[in-house]
Amino acid sequence: MEDAAVRARHGIPTGVLRDADRSGRALRVSAHPDADRVVLSTWQGTSCVSTVRLDRAEVVELLAALGAALLPPPGPGGHQGTTP
Template identity: 50%
Template sequence: MTAPRALASPGAIFLDPRGSDRALRVSWHQEADVVVLSLWRDTVCSATFRLGIDEVPDLIDLLRDGLDLAYVRARADRTA
């Protein structure tokens, strides 16, 4: 997987493993108390989602739980 690229404001770009023409951009907008998740194809934004900063910890917890489960499954597969 490709490492995220930095944006001018606090944020990053994550490339989709299906092709580099697809990307997820994540940017903080502290003035509006939101994090914006946007889906891009080449240079065209196809969708955005504004996540309130009070909901960011829940998203982080969900991603962490999924990552923990992936590691548990990978270890089980290696020992099987």
């Protein structure tokens, strides 16, 4: 069983996403339920090069931003999609 202090410091791993263009670069997602946070960390090989700590509301905002990034760009006149 994992030590509670280690879990609090490193969190509970929930996912790893490999960079599509940079070899060895990855985004790791970890849960920190005791602190009510989710941590996104950028790794290059075995080195963590940055972290962002998000509270619950910010995770919802991140999901909305990711969803919006998947939408087609606005057409002429500023409307989403291709046909009204």
